[in-house]
Amino acid sequence: MTSLKLDDRDIKILATLSREGRMSKADLAKQVSLSATPCWERLRRLEKAGIISGYRADIELRLVAPHVAVFVMAELENHRAETFQIFEKAIESYDEITSCWALGGGFDYLLNVVTKDIDSYQRLIDDLLARHVGLARYFTYIVTKPVKTSPVPPFDVLRPSEPQKD
Structure with a gap:
């Protein structure tokens, strides 16, 4: 598995797909403010690196x-x-x-x-x-009742913090 440095667009792609996995690449590109080809290239890079390991539906x-x-x-x-x-x-x-x-x-x-x-x-x-x-x-x-189930990780919380400047 390759370690990639993720930028804000990559994080936005991951967050969008984790919320709405079933969407066209054109819709994904629009949601992350990229044109189709660069969005597709980023998506393929994330899949190839193993960061996106699959797609599935949430079933009730x-x-x-x-x-x-x-x-x-x-x-x-x-x-x-x-x-x-x-x-x-x-x-x-x-x-x-x-x-x-x-x-x-x-x-x-x-x-x-x-x-x-x-x-x-x-x-x-x-x-x-x-x-x-x-x-x-x-x-x-x-389990008597589900209270919260979320396949969406808290990307903002997981994002590495930038070093503080003096």
Whole structure:
């Protein structure tokens, strides 16, 4: 992955796409105040560098099917590299685990699980335990309602600050 120095236009392209991923290149160029060709070139450069890793739609799942969202705090049996690798490889095989983050501090992982009901969630956990993938303990937190979900990162906050001049 290439490290790019991003300018204000690049940030504006990223912010616009993260809010409105489905738009024509002409509309994107207009929104970021560029002509089509330079905007397209910047977009290709951002994709090639791996900064833009994909495009997807936000789906309102409650309108599609009944489901339950669960956060799981996972603790492994030990902290050997092999155990982490086995656990992470196992997690990849479950479509219901939509996100998994390795953590520093008390717990080892935070998982986001979306499945049709609590029974299917428990079957997933039982399967993980039966596969002996290093899971020692887990703590289940059922989502009762989404309060805020935003795929849009706070680009203004993440932007490196300019060095102050004396």
